[in-house]
Amino acid sequence: MGSMQGIITKQGNQPLFTFGVISDVQYADIPDGKSFLGVPRYYRHSFNVLQRAVQKWNQKRPTFVVNFGDVVDGYCPKDQSLTAVSKIVDEFNTFDGHVYHMIGNHCLYNLPREKLLPMLKISRRDNLAYYDFSPVPEYRFVVLDGYDISAIGWPKDHRNSLDAINFLNQKNPNTDKNNPNGLMGLEKRFLMFNGAVGKAQLQWLDHVLWEATKSNQKVVVCCHIPLDPVASSTTALLWNYDEVMSVIHRYDCVKACIAGHDHKGGHSIDSHGVHHRVLEAALECPPGTDAYGFVDVFHDRLELNGIGRMKSTDMEFFL
Ligand SMILES: Nc1ccn([C@@H]2O[C@H](COP(=O)(O)O)[C@@H](O)[C@H]2O)c(=O)n1
Ligand SMILES: O=P(O)(O)OC[C@H](O)CO
Numbered sequence: 001m002g003s004m005q006g007i008i009t010k011q012g013n014q015p016l017f018t019f020g021v022i023s024d025v026q027y028a029d030i031p032d033g034k035s036f037l038g039v040p041r042y043y044r045h046s047f048n049v050l051q052r053a054v055q056k057w058n059q060k061r062p063t064f065v066v067n068f069g070d071v072v073d074g075y076c077p078k079d080q081s082l083t084a085v086s087k088i089v090d091e092f093n094t095f096d097g098h099v100y101h102m103i104g105n106h107c108l109y110n111l112p113r114e115k116l117l118p119m120l121k122i123s124r125r126d127n128l129a130y131y132d133f134s135p136v137p138e139y140r141f142v143v144l145d146g147y148d149i150s151a152i153g154w155p156k157d158h159r160n161s162l163d164a165i166n167f168l169n170q171k172n173p174n175t176d177k178n179n180p181n182g183l184m185g186l187e188k189r190f191l192m193f194n195g196a197v198g199k200a201q202l203q204w205l206d207h208v209l210w211e212a213t214k215s216n217q218k219v220v221v222c223c224h225i226p227l228d229p230v231a232s233s234t235t236a237l238l239w240n241y242d243e244v245m246s247v248i249h250r251y252d253c254v255k256a257c258i259a260g261h262d263h264k265g266g267h268s269i270d271s272h273g274v275h276h277r278v279l280e281a282a283l284e285c286p287p288g289t290d291a292y293g294f295v296d297v298f299h300d301r302l303e304l305n306g307i308g309r310m311k312s313t314d315m316e317f318f319l
Pocket of ligand 2: 233
């Protein structure tokens with residue numbers, strides 16, 4: 001009986017599916033360096049982290065992988081951008097399954113959208129980079145484009161670029177628009193390395209969540225830029241995280257929002273019971289260490305099994 005119970009419990013603990021995660025590889029063929037605030041960055045070693053991640057994913061065979069953006073670093077010499085992005089994408093392609101990519105600021109420092117998106121197999125009209133997919137009927141994944149309204153990645157005369165520059169000029173008085181000096185509290189997010197989800201994307205999100213609710217689906221929202229001030233440094237937040245969250249909070253279907261960008265990582269549960277998990281960066285792994293993971297998906301929770309510097313997190317659903 002004891003062993004019967006054991007078997008029953010174990011079967012009940014089988015995930016519906018598992019997906020792999022990694023963020024901020026920020027590869028470049030340049031010597032180790034530091035962030036502006038002095039945190040070490042290992043630009044070449046991050047490729048080894050990705051290699052080990054793919055190796056483990058191929059052993060354990062998650063259903064798919066999500067890459068949370070910033071595949072190459074802004075310091076990558078620009079005549080090497082294409083080679084560096086190709087090298088990373090080729091490595092992801094050795095995973096024996098589908099890899100869902102999203103764009104980050106560092107990707108856009110290297111290549112314009114029209115070059116980058118086909119390489120990342122993000123194919124939408126007008127170089128837009130948001131999409132959704134449903135790996136099983138019970139779940140839907142939404143991938144947001146946090147650099148929809150952005151001063152990076154669009155041609156200089158593009159409406160979204162002009163709107164972003166105008167917005168930054170209003171919100172950030174510093175000459176270096178990445179400098180948060182003088183900004184107070186949540187205003188510190190108004191930096192050029194962040195961006196916003198535009199109006200059309202917000203309407204699309206609302207529609208996807210309405211459909212998911214109608215179909216009784218649970219939703220996981222993925223975005224390079226974090227959406228919750230408790231899970232993330234203020235300087236790394238999406239400009240209009242509040243607008244995005246108010247769309248998300250209209251419905252009960254979103255169970256977790258997962259992001260990258262704020263390299264130290266974080267976790268919070270917001271006022272509506274939505275989990276926010278910011279993933280630790282591959283770039284900041286000292287040689288020989290790792291940061292990637294496997295997320296087991298159940299009816300009532302997500303379990304992130306982190307490898308190395310990526311912390312494990314149980315995300316139980318409230319509703
Ligand atoms: N406190 C800060 C942080 C950053 N900056 C500016 O942002 C650029 C990128 O920062 P990283 O953390 O990615 O190195 C940096 O070069 C600075 O221009 C800042 O001014 N103050
Ligand atoms: O995208 P990065 O590497 O410039 O870093 C962004 C910071 O993590 C925001 O705090």
